[in-house]
Each structure stands twice: as structure tokens, then as C-alpha cells.
Amino acid sequence: MDTDGRAGDPFRIGDLSVIGRVSTASNVTLVCEIGADCTVRTEGGEAGEATVRVVYKPVRGERPLWDFPDGTLAGREVASYRVSQALGWGVIPETILREGPLGPGMVQRWVESIDHRTARAGRPDLVDLVPLGAVPDGFREVLRAIDGTGEEVSLVHADDPRLHRMAVLDVLINNADRKGGHALEGVDGGVYGVDHGICLHAEPKLRTVLWGWAGEPVADELLADIDTFVKSLPGELGDELAGHLTDEEIAALDARARLLLDDPVMPLPDSARPIPWPAF
Template identity: 70%
Template sequence: MVGAGDRFRSGELTVIGRVTTASNVTLVCEVIGTAPDDANGLPLRVVYKPIRGEQPLWDFPDGTLAGREVASYLISEAIGWALIPETILREGPFGPGMVQRWVEGVDNHTEQGNRLDLIDLCPAGAIPEGFCEVLRALDQEGNEVSLIHADDPRLQRMAVLDVLLNNADRKGGHALEGVDGQVYGVDHGICLHAEHKLRTVLWGWAGQPISDGLIADLTAFAKELPGAFADTLSEHITDAEIDALTERTRRVLDDPVMPVPRTARPIPWPAF
């Protein structure tokens, strides 16, 4: 019997939908096979982004966005944080591309009531307990609102990962709260540039110390980064980008404080 892991890597992908809000071709697929997914007895669902569907970016000319997504996943795994769903490069119906396990997210907006998402908007200045304010702006109706995110250690760990990845596109919709209680980051196609590109909605901890536990994880990662792991990353990003990752890791360890915005555009647009 074919297991879910084997199907994920080599099973036939059947397209069942498309994420129309994505800038690049993003397809939702199920993997054909007779074996149910080991976890829940349901068909194995994945996200598939074919390389041929990528929009060229002048400031990310090297490699592929799919490769950057895989490299970001490998880094998250090497640190031991498991913040990115399993992500691989493989063949699909439209050629090679990134395939990532689907995350079943929590629905905070039900008939029984609403609660705030991990990253959300609220009336200006009315910051709920347990949330951090990032900025104030006007919504589509011209009302002043606050962009906020949960003061949640699961999300804070993602903010630290984004510093290492030099994530240029951490939108509100790119942080998912799974029904399994974990928080996952998705859409890492424009990460790992050698030049500073950090754009994120997770600025609520700017200037605050990074916890000792996270620094211990990064200390172990810094020892693993040279050698074989760097060789693995070189299949997806350039040597200059690997050197820049090493330097970003060293800077965090030398000064274990969350950075503050230092560009005119520190937040991606749109923010969600």
C-alpha cells in the first residue's frame, strides 16, 4: 500500500482549484492514490506552484521562487521550528514546481461568533489584551484602524525566522493557525536575498530581546549551517545568499534583539 509520504513525493496531482489572489500560479491539488492519508483518512491535499507560472522579478533574478520556498522550509526544519509545511520540488501536471502540504486552518468567523485572527485589524487604538499594535491606517471606508498581531510565542518565533530568511513578503494571510494548534508560515518565494529586503507585518516585538530558548536553537543552527547543509541550500539559492544567511544568523546571535524597521517600506502591500 502506498503511504501518504510516498504519494506526497511522487503521486499524481489532480488540480481541484486555484488561488486567484496569488501573484503567481498557485493550484490546490489532491494526490491520486488508493491509500488514505495516514493522519485523517482524507485525500492528501497539497499546494502546487509550477515554476512555469512564476512572474519574473527583476530584484530576484537568480534561481526560482519555488526553490526559495524549499530552501526556506529546509532552514526552518534545520533550526527545529517546523514553522513551514513540508515543501519539496517535484513534477506536476504543469511541469516541475513547489509542492507543499496543505494546512487546515482554524475558522475564527463562525455562526457561533467571531474572534480575531493572529494578524487582524481593529478600531484605531482599541488594542485587545494579548495583541500588539503595528501601525494605524485608514480602511477602505476611510475609518482609522490599527494593524495588530497576537503577542503569541508561536508567532514571535515566526518573526525571528523571517529575520533569518530576510522575508520580503510576510503578509497577514501568510501566517496560518492550524487546527492542530500549530502556527505555520506560507508563501516564501521572495526570501533569502543577499540584500536587506525584510518586509513584514510582525513588527510588534521590534526592539525587544529574543528569548534564550530561541537563541539556543539558533546557536545550534549556526554550527550546522556550514558544510553539508550549505551544500544542500546551494541547490536552490546562490553562494552569496548563503553567505548572507550566515551573516544574518551571526548578527542575531551577537545582538539578540528583534530589529526595528530601517527602510521606507517595512510592510508588504497589501498587508493581507
């Protein structure tokens, strides 16, 4: 469970009220609200009220996988968040392990995201499909394919440093499922990644739609953050991750980070299935 100790924070202690379910998710994924009747103490000592929207994934709703131990996906989401925070990147919304109406599970702050097609006069989403070869300015083409209607299309993603940072994080956490719908542009101007249940395996598992930077150098400022991360891993951070990951998985995380420092180039696809399916 969450041990942060921020008593009075509705996100951590408030009752979760289920208001919907994400029907396209592989595992039970519930949208919840923590009601305004949950009081929280401000720094001035006065009681306030807050309503918080979250995503809740109970451990009991996880679908068994052949290559990830049962009941570990919620913890991997929390561990991925802690890696993002330790790097100072803020890519993943705040994520904790706590009790909910269906027992313990992952709880993550909701991201209010931009609908590009309505807000920006048809500009593609951060990751999108466009007519074959019609790559918009500021985007990179990942591959060409045929969509469900038989039309030839290009899979593209934004050439955006915020998204590039997410792609580097995916290399570090060995993300096996970076779908297009898992990259969100928040109304607050941030770019956030969600759905990190099948990450941090000890064996190579990287599957992502963010291959547009493959073979290109990693920025120096990101490498500096990774260097700091590597130095912090043997201490309190590593102890915290050990509550969710095996020693072998933590060692593999350290090895991936050190490999990027030694050879600061984004990897090339090296498997028969480098992109998750479906891609969105």
C-alpha cells in the same frame, strides 16, 4: 527535484489533481489533491491508501521580479522550509520541489486553519485589522491606518510565542513578503507560515506585518537553536541549500544568524517600505 528518498510517500510520488486556484496570488498557485488510489507502504509492510491536499506552484507560473532571478522562487520556498526544519521550529509546512501537471514546482502540504471569526466568537485572526486603538487583550498594535472604506483602523497581531518564532525566522530568511494572510493557525494547534518565494536574498529585504516585537530581546531558547543552526550550516545543510541558493545568499543567511547571536534584539524597521502591500 526532491531527493529525500521516501519511496511510496504519496506526497512525493502521487499524481497531482488540480481542484482549484488561489486567484489572489501573484504567481500561479494551485490547490491539488493526491488521490487515494496512490498506495503507500506502512512500517508493517502493508499497503495503505491516503489522500493528501497540497499547494502546487509551478516554476513556469512564476511572475518575473526585478530583484529575484527568474525561476528561483520555488527553490526559495524549499530552502526556507529547510531552514525552519534545521532550526527545529516547524514553522513552514513540509515543502518539496517535484514534478506536477505544469512541470516542476513547489509542492507544500495544505494547512487546515482555524477561522477565528466563526470559531472564537469574533476573536481577531493572528494578524488583523481592528477599530482604531481597540487592541484586544493578547495582541500588539503595529500601526494605525485608514482602510478601504475610509475608517481608521489598527493593524494588530497576536502576542503569541508561536508567532514570535515566525517573526524571528523571517529575520533569518530575510522575508520580503510576510503578509497577514501568510500566518495561519492550524487546527492541530500549530502556527504556520506560508508563501516564502521571495526570501533569502543577499541584500536586506525584510518586509513584514510582524513588527510588534521590534526592539525587544530574542528569547534564549530561540538563540540556542540559532547557534546550533549556524554550526550546521557549513555541512550537509549548506550543501542542500546550495541547490536552491547562491553562495552569496548562503553567506548572507549565515551573517544574519550570527548578527542575531551577537546582538539578540529584534530589528527595527529601517526602510521606506517595511510592510508589504497589500498587507493581507
